[in-house]
Each structure stands twice: as structure tokens, then as C-alpha cells.
Amino acid sequence: MPSDNINEINARRRGRYEGTTLDGRYLIERELGRGGIGVVYLARDQQLMGKPVVIKILLEQMLETDDDGWLKRKFRQEIEALARIDHPGVVGVLHAGEMADGTPYLVMQYIEGRSLRSVMKPEGMNLQRAAHLIRQIGQALASAHQRGIYHRDLKPENIMLQALSEGEDFVKLIDFGVATVKDSQVATNKETTAVAGTVSYMAPEQFLGRPSAASDIYALGVIAYELVAGRRPFNPETPFQLLEMQREGVRVKPSDLRPSLPSAADALILQALSFEQGERPQSAKDFGEGLAHALINEFETARPKMPSVASSRQTILHPVGTGRNPAQAATTSTPKQLRVVLLYKRNAQPDEHLLQLLEAEFKAQGYDVFIDRHLSIGVEWAKQIEERVRAADVIVPLLSASSVGSEMMAYEIQVASEAAQLQNGKPRILPVRVNYEDPLPEPLGNILNPLQYALWTDAEDDERLAGELLKSLQTPGELEAKALQTEPPGGAVPLDSKFYLVRPTDDQFLNAIKRHDSIVLVKGARQMGKTSLLARGLQLARQEGAHVVITDFQKFNASNLENIETLFMALGEFIADQLDLDVYPDEVWKPRRAPSINFERYIRREVLEKLSAPLVWGLDEVDRLFTCPYASEVFGLFRTWHNERAVDPSAPWGRLTLAIVYATEAHLFITDQNQSPFNVGTRLELKDFSQDQVAELNRRHDSPLKDSIEVERFFKLLGGHPYLVRRGLHEMFTNNIAFAMFEAIADSDEGPFGDHLRRILVLLARDPLLSDAVRDILRGQPCPNNESFYRLRSAGVMAGDSAQDVRPRCHLYETYLKRHLL
Incomplete structure (x- = not known):
């Protein structure tokens, strides 16, 4: 083997290439930087008197996961892009090759200079210098566009300034790693249109996977805004928020921040930032030339500074002291200080508007207002959230179409409800419906439906709503009740939903119902679709002529579960209500x-013997009973009915089917297995979706995943988790978001699963031992004990057959939990 090849292999094993000679020519000196897929080195061309060059090499760890060769094709595409362009404003490509093991590398021109970012100032750049640079950037982009190449990641960091003479900079565009290359010889159309780039500089169409030359012009508009104003036009927290800001348009013009900016330059920059591609300048060169001319127009009169949109918006959102103070209308006395917690869905409008309004009004009254806004996500964050909710006097949840599906919102309201049961009604919950009058999904419906609520429709309701809430805070009473309408998606999948996916377990469950089996057990981790399956089995029972009763133990309050007598009494009353019986248990x-x-006598005499047809009793979320001290006695009774039916099928118990739905390992709580109903009857277990099932759901959502490659990556990310799959497809479809962007933000705290992931973190924070077990698993170690393993598996956080082979349920969970727990 040639010595150069041995050199390369040894360097690759070390993960460093300093001192290595590539192709017998390029001696690598030192690392300059690393990106997402490649590392860049400074090297010397030994055949050209040691001329400095830059070498980019694909990272080894990326190659290890590049099963289909996608990253290699993407790397070669950058070579293709640079080879097509021959313009002094674009970094030149000198050579390309492969190492002995097939690792590609690229040799480029070395630019002695600095990045545009390094010379930008908070107060903005000298206009004449800005004009000089913008003109050159426009010319270089135009050359690339003429050759069918769109940069897609244009930003100050990817624009180098080469010093040719004192005081004069020459622009060089670099890093075409995510460029779109039309009619590419190495990449498919899908690969050249996948979402990529730096969020703050991405045009709206890039988020949808439809980049064009206009996308680069938009990015140049952002850079121009930043050059003259010292800041970017938008500063979102998430890509979703940026897309909404782009759709609304720029609110703070460059001239608001720099009054001396010529009006023609102001207009051109805003035109480049248009939401619609057709409204932007049609040529990068024309835009650069036109803006440069406008910036150095000495005859333009400087404009006086105008008040910014942000300050105007603040006046709208905080009406305190403007003469329209509803607090003054509500009361003239000083109330005692109350602790108020406002619950909301982050980055949703008009929720944020209402949040700021109520925060200002409550603080003006001297209330201690808590909002989960500035806390750093983590275990301490989770603990503080729960502590503040339990310690509050009043909880005000903002219920909107966005927030009612938030798991974090549901969890916080559940904590408040549990605390109120133990603390004589404290905290009080005052729900506010934000332009939303549909039925609430569970568990919100069970907790909030009995409560009256305030309704906000639009900004005209600001004053009325604030006054209404302040009055209720100061003189506890009921808010005006509102009527509910229609049925929204959420909770159990509706019986007629086209998004319900029939799995093999469905047929087994429905056949057991048809056979009138004594006990039918449906086990599955959290959010597997157990309740949806139960609903379909009960519907079939109705169609077959059976009587049906459903008991959801999530709806039981603390008094129902206080002891075995209160439980049986509550069960009997619920059964009597649903079957419209004449005799109630207390009689x-x-x-x-x-x-x-x-209880047994009541069920036998007053229920089964009085009914004209078999009874199917669905018991959902029975896990809630497992930790009750009387659990074994309750489940032992169910087992007794099963045994009596086996001995005498003609007895009343022969007409009863128990359909029991649960998640937790029952044997951890029921010590005498001879008294357990969980090891008899028909036992079914729900599994995650297969990749084919995910592909079918994708089709039913009008295919937000565009091809089999995206379906496979989506499946690897979420592991077939039913809830995450449905949620992800729904988010991409309703927000028109391309998969690549969805994938990039999936595990972020503000991403599409943010509330779901934060809820997991909260639950772990409540149990230090369980948190420690998760940390061990994330480090590649076994789960320390079987109890923790079963709890984590039933919660849907971990998967595996034993504590020894346990693993995170999906890649999404693994990356999120590692970031917050390790």
C-alpha cells in the first residue's frame, strides 16, 4: 500500500489530518473550522511553491451514518456548483478527489481576509461601504443564478472580504454546501430542494422546500437590512414563528432605526423582503446595483425618525394608563395580593397578545403574576412550574385552537385540579376561551367543562375580558357561561375519522367483543391509541345489540377513590346513569x-338480571387503581366473576364482558396472581406503527412526506410512536412545512413536539430515582431495576423486553433527553 494511503488511513483513525499529504501534493497544516458535515483545513500546495489552499473533508461520523450515500452526493454537489461558476466574486475550486477509503475532499482557493460578519456594527455600516459590498454580492449571485445555482445559505458568515488594497474590500461568496444545482449530475431533484439554510436568512418558500433565485435575493435583503440598521428585520424564537412574521411583513423599517437612510434604499430593501417571490426584485444584479445607487445618492433628504411599530404595538397590548383601563372600571379598592398563574401555548397568536394584556392588568393591580416565559428548560424548570401552579390562588388558562392540544397545558391544569381537591378549592381555575368554542379534548374537558368561562373573540373584547376577570378575582363568582359547538379533533380519534389506522389488534379486539368473551385486556404504553380502539369495540357492541357502559378512571376525583366503598358506590352510580336504571346503589x-x-349483588341483581341483552363494560385507564390500597380486592372481584362464568355460563356473569384498558405492568401491584384478571381472558397488546403504516397515514394526510426516503427518515425519528406520528403529519400538513425543516426542529423546546417533550421532563423531575434510571439508559447502561424499567416502558418513554436491553422509545426522545439530563 502506498505510504500516502497509509498516511490518510491513520489520519482518519485519529480524526485529525494535520501533517497529512493528500494526493501527494497538499500538505495539511491546521484546522480552520467545522460545519455540520465537513471540516475545513489550511493546507499548502507543494507543487506551487507552498501556495496556501483550503481543503474541505467530509466528517467521519457523518459517513458512518450515510447508509444511502446521500451525504457523499451532497458533498459532491458543492464541487459541481463551484465548478460551474467562474466569477471573481465566488471562491474558486482548484481540485477534487477521494482518499483511499472513498472519503471525498475538495481543494479551494484560500482567501486572505475576514468575513462580512466580523466588520458589521450594531449602529450599522457606513452607507458608501455598504453600497460597495451589496453591489458585488448582487453581481456574484447573478453569475451563480445564470448557471442554475441557488446558494440557499447566504449570510454574513458565508461572505468573505478579501483586502486588495488599503480601504477596499473584494467580496467572495463561500460555502455552497447546500446549494441547489439545476440539472445536477450527482443529486436528485428532491435532494436539491430539501429544506436547508440558516433560519434567519431563509425566504418563506425555502421552508416549503421550493428554493429559487428569489430566495437568495431575499437573503441579500436581510443582509442589506442588517448592514444599514445594525440588526435583522425579524428575531423569531422558532422557524414557525419566523414564517408567521414573514407573512405579516416587516414592521420596523430600516429607516425607523436609521433616519438618515434614503427613502429609495428603504423601499428597495423592503421589496426584497416581500413574502411573495414575484414581488421581489427579479435579478440579484439589478437589486444590488439599484440599492447601491440609492445608498450613495447624495441628494436624498434624510428622514426624521418615526416611532417604531414595536412601540406602537406595546401601547395596544398594554392599555394600562391609556384612558381605557378596565381595572379602574372594575373596582376602586385595592385588592389583596393574589398569586396568579397564566397558562398559555408558546409562540401562538392571538394567545401572546392576550397574555401580555392580562399580565399588564394583573400586575397593575399588585398581583403576583407567574408566566413560564424566561425559565431555562430543565429539571429545575419542571419542579418550579409544578410548585408555582400548586401555590397559586388562581390559574388562568388561555384555551385556543393551538393550546387545547398542548400536553403541557393539560398537565398543568391537571396539577391545578389535583391541588384544588386537596387544598379546599385552591387554586381556582378561571378558563379563558380565545376565539374557541369547540368541545375540549380530554383530559381538559373532564376538568374544565363543569366550569364557566370567559370568552375573547378579538381585540375589541380586551377591555371587557380584563374587567370580567378582575371582577372575578376580587369577588369570586362565576363567569358568564357560553354554549359549546361542534367537535374538534383531539383525544380519542373520532369513530368516523379517516386518520384512524386499523391495526391487526383491531380485528382481534372486535372478534373478542363479538364472542362476548368474559375479559378482554388491551395493554399499551401511553398514547398508543388504546382509548380509540376501546371506543370502536364498544360501538360494535352497540351495533350487535348489547348494552354498553364506559368508565374512564381519569374522570374520578380524590373523593371517588378515597376507599373501596366510595369507589364501588361511584362505579354503581355511573353504571345506573348510563343504563338509565331505576335503582341506584345507595337504595x-x-x-x-x-x-x-x-357491589357484586348490585351488579348481579339490579344490572345484569334487569337487562334484556348482554352488557359490555369498558374500563379505561385502570392504571389509576393500581396504587390504591384496595386495588387487589377490586381486581380480585373481577377475577371472581370470570371464574364463576367459567363454572356456570348460564349464570348472570355469562352476559358480562369486561374490556379493560391499561398501560402499567399489573403484576407489580397485584401480588396474588390467582386473584388477578390480567392473566386470564383475551390478552392483546398494542404495538407501534410499522413503516408501511406510517406511509399509509402519510397518504391520508395528503403526503406531507414527499417520497419513501422522507418516510423512512420520519420513521427513524419517531420510531412509529402513534401519537408522535399523527402529530408530526398534522403539523407538517396544516403548517405547510417541508420535512427537512420539521426534522431540524423536532427535538427543540419550541418545536412541534415541545409541549409533549417538556411534559416528559416534568414527570421525570418528580421522581429523582426514575430520572437517574433514564440517565443510566442514555449512557448505554442497563436500567438499574425492573420496577423502573416497567414504569418507563408503560409511560412510553423507553422500549425493550427487559431492563437489560432497554432503550429510548425513539430517536426524538433520545436526543431531547440527552440534551436536558446529561
Whole structure:
């Protein structure tokens, strides 16, 4: 083997190439920097008197995961792009090759200078210098566009300034790694249109996977704005928020920040930032030339500074002291300081508007207002959220179309409800519906439906709503009730939904219902679709002529579960209500009898013997009973009914089917397995979706995943987790978001799964031992004990057959939890 090849292999094993000679010519001296897929080195061309060059090499760890060769094609595409362009404003490509192991590398011109970012100033750049640079950038972009190449990641960091003479800079565009190359010889059309770039400089169409020359012109508009104003036009927290800001348009013009800016330059920059591609300048060169001319027009009169949109908006959002103060209308006395927690969905409008309004009004009254806005996400964050909710006097949740589907919102309201049951009604919950009058999904509906609420429709309701809430805070009473309408998606998948996916377990469950089996068990981790399957089984039972009762233990409050007698009494009352029976449990209950005897007699005599058809009783979320001290007695009774039916099928118990839905390992709580209903009857377990099932759901969502490659990557990200799959497809479809962008932000705290992921973190924060177990698993170690393993698996956080082979449920969970727990 040639010594050069051995050199390369040894360097690759080290992960460093300093001192290595490539192709017998390029001696690598030192690393200059690293990007997402490649590392850049300074080298010397030994055949040209040691001339400095730059060498870019694909990272080894990226190659290890490049099963389909996509990264190699993407790397070669950069070579193709640079080879097509021959312009002094674009970095030149000198050579390209492959190492002995097939790793590609690229040799480029070395530019002695600095990046545009390094010379930008907070107060803005000298206009004449800005004009000189913008003109050159426009010319270089135009040359690339003429050859069918769109940069797609134009930003100050990718624009080098080469010093040719004192005081004069020459522009060089670099890093064409994500460029779109029309009629590419090495990449498919899909690969050249996948979402890529730096969010703050991406045009709206880039988020949708439709880049064009106009996308680069938009990026140049952002850079021009930044050069003259010292800041970018938008500063979003998430890509979703940026897309909404772009759609609304620039609110703070460059001239608002720099009054001396010529009006023609102001107009041209705003035109380049248009949401619609057709409204932007049609040529990068024309835009650069036109803006440069406008910037150095000495006859333009400087404009006086105008008040910014931000300050105007602040006046709208905070009406305190403007003469329209609803607080003054509500009361003239000084209320005692109350602790108020405002719950909302981050980065949603008009939720944010209403949040700021209520925050200002409540603080003006001297209330202690808490909003989860500035806390750093982590275990301490999770603990503080729960502490503040439990300690509050009042909880005000803002219920909108965006927030009612938030798991974090549901969790916080559940915490408040549990605290209120234990603390004599404190905190009070005052729901505010934000232009939303549909039924609430569970568990919100169970907690909030009995409560009256305030309704906000638009900004005209600001004053009325604030006054209404302040009055309720100061003189506790009921808010005006509103009527509910229609049915929104959320919770269990509706029976007629086209998004419900039939799995093999469905047929097994429905057949067991048809056979009138004694006990039918449906087990599955959290959010697997158990309730949706139960609903379909009960619907079939109705169609078959059976009587149906459904008991959801999530709806039971603390008093229902206080002891076994209150539980059986509550179960009997719910059954009597649903079947419209004449006799209720309290009418036949005998204090001298044991609670289980009373309940059994009631079910046998007043229910089964009085009904004309079989009874199917669906029990959902029975896990809630597992930790109750009387759990074994309750489940032992169910097992007794099963045994009696086996002995005498003609007895009343032969007409009863129990359909039990649960997630937790029952054997951890029921010590006598002979008294357990969880090891008899028909036992079914729900599994995650397969890749083919994900592909089918994608089709039913009008294919936001555009091809089989995206379906495969989506499946690898979410692991077939039913809830995450449905949520992800829904987010991409409703927000018209391309998969590449969705993938890039999926595990962020403000991404499409942010509330779901934060809820997992909150639950772990409540149990230090469980948190430690997760940390061990994330480090590649076994779960420390079986109990933690079963709890994590039933919660849907981990997967595996035993504590020894446990693993994160999906890649999304793994990356998120590693970031916050390790």
C-alpha cells in the first residue's frame, strides 16, 4: 500500500489530518473550522511553491451514518456548483478527489481576509461601504443564478472580504454546501430542494422546500437590512414563528432605526423582503446595483425618525394608563395580593397578545403574576412550574385552537385540579376561551367543562375580558357561561375519522367483543391509541345489540377513590346513569355487608338480571387503581366473576364482558396472581406503527412526506410512536412545512413536539430515582431495576423486553433527553 494511503488511513483513525499529504501534493497544516458535515483545513500546495489552499473533508461520523450515500452526493454537489461558476466574486475550486477509503475532499482557493460578519456594527455600516459590498454580492449571485445555482445559505458568515488594497474590500461568496444545482449530475431533484439554510436568512418558500433565485435575493435583503440598521428585520424564537412574521411583513423599517437612510434604499430593501417571490426584485444584479445607487445618492433628504411599530404595538397590548383601563372600571379598592398563574401555548397568536394584556392588568393591580416565559428548560424548570401552579390562588388558562392540544397545558391544569381537591378549592381555575368554542379534548374537558368561562373573540373584547376577570378575582363568582359547538379533533380519534389506522389488534379486539368473551385486556404504553380502539369495540357492541357502559378512571376525583366503598358506590352510580336504571346503589346498599359484596349483588341483581341483552363494560385507564390500597380486592372481584362464568355460563356473569384498558405492568401491584384478571381472558397488546403504516397515514394526510426516503427518515425519528406520528403529519400538513425543516426542529423546546417533550421532563423531575434510571439508559447502561424499567416502558418513554436491553422509545426522545439530563 502506498505510504500516502497509509498516511490518510491513520489520519482518519485519529480524526485529525494535520501533517497529512493528500494526493501527494497538499500538505495539511491546521484546522480552520467545522460545519455540520465537513471540516475545513489550511493546507499548502507543494507543487506551487507552498501556495496556501483550503481543503474541505467530509466528517467521519457523518459517513458512518450515510447508509444511502446521500451525504457523499451532497458533498459532491458543492464541487459541481463551484465548478460551474467562474466569477471573481465566488471562491474558486482548484481540485477534487477521494482518499483511499472513498472519503471525498475538495481543494479551494484560500482567501486572505475576514468575513462580512466580523466588520458589521450594531449602529450599522457606513452607507458608501455598504453600497460597495451589496453591489458585488448582487453581481456574484447573478453569475451563480445564470448557471442554475441557488446558494440557499447566504449570510454574513458565508461572505468573505478579501483586502486588495488599503480601504477596499473584494467580496467572495463561500460555502455552497447546500446549494441547489439545476440539472445536477450527482443529486436528485428532491435532494436539491430539501429544506436547508440558516433560519434567519431563509425566504418563506425555502421552508416549503421550493428554493429559487428569489430566495437568495431575499437573503441579500436581510443582509442589506442588517448592514444599514445594525440588526435583522425579524428575531423569531422558532422557524414557525419566523414564517408567521414573514407573512405579516416587516414592521420596523430600516429607516425607523436609521433616519438618515434614503427613502429609495428603504423601499428597495423592503421589496426584497416581500413574502411573495414575484414581488421581489427579479435579478440579484439589478437589486444590488439599484440599492447601491440609492445608498450613495447624495441628494436624498434624510428622514426624521418615526416611532417604531414595536412601540406602537406595546401601547395596544398594554392599555394600562391609556384612558381605557378596565381595572379602574372594575373596582376602586385595592385588592389583596393574589398569586396568579397564566397558562398559555408558546409562540401562538392571538394567545401572546392576550397574555401580555392580562399580565399588564394583573400586575397593575399588585398581583403576583407567574408566566413560564424566561425559565431555562430543565429539571429545575419542571419542579418550579409544578410548585408555582400548586401555590397559586388562581390559574388562568388561555384555551385556543393551538393550546387545547398542548400536553403541557393539560398537565398543568391537571396539577391545578389535583391541588384544588386537596387544598379546599385552591387554586381556582378561571378558563379563558380565545376565539374557541369547540368541545375540549380530554383530559381538559373532564376538568374544565363543569366550569364557566370567559370568552375573547378579538381585540375589541380586551377591555371587557380584563374587567370580567378582575371582577372575578376580587369577588369570586362565576363567569358568564357560553354554549359549546361542534367537535374538534383531539383525544380519542373520532369513530368516523379517516386518520384512524386499523391495526391487526383491531380485528382481534372486535372478534373478542363479538364472542362476548368474559375479559378482554388491551395493554399499551401511553398514547398508543388504546382509548380509540376501546371506543370502536364498544360501538360494535352497540351495533350487535348489547348494552354498553364506559368508565374512564381519569374522570374520578380524590373523593371517588378515597376507599373501596366510595369507589364501588361511584362505579354503581355511573353504571345506573348510563343504563338509565331505576335503582341506584345507595337504595340497596347494606352497611353490615362488605363493600365488594354490596357491589357484586348490585351488579348481579339490579344490572345484569334487569337487562334484556348482554352488557359490555369498558374500563379505561385502570392504571389509576393500581396504587390504591384496595386495588387487589377490586381486581380480585373481577377475577371472581370470570371464574364463576367459567363454572356456570348460564349464570348472570355469562352476559358480562369486561374490556379493560391499561398501560402499567399489573403484576407489580397485584401480588396474588390467582386473584388477578390480567392473566386470564383475551390478552392483546398494542404495538407501534410499522413503516408501511406510517406511509399509509402519510397518504391520508395528503403526503406531507414527499417520497419513501422522507418516510423512512420520519420513521427513524419517531420510531412509529402513534401519537408522535399523527402529530408530526398534522403539523407538517396544516403548517405547510417541508420535512427537512420539521426534522431540524423536532427535538427543540419550541418545536412541534415541545409541549409533549417538556411534559416528559416534568414527570421525570418528580421522581429523582426514575430520572437517574433514564440517565443510566442514555449512557448505554442497563436500567438499574425492573420496577423502573416497567414504569418507563408503560409511560412510553423507553422500549425493550427487559431492563437489560432497554432503550429510548425513539430517536426524538433520545436526543431531547440527552440534551436536558446529561
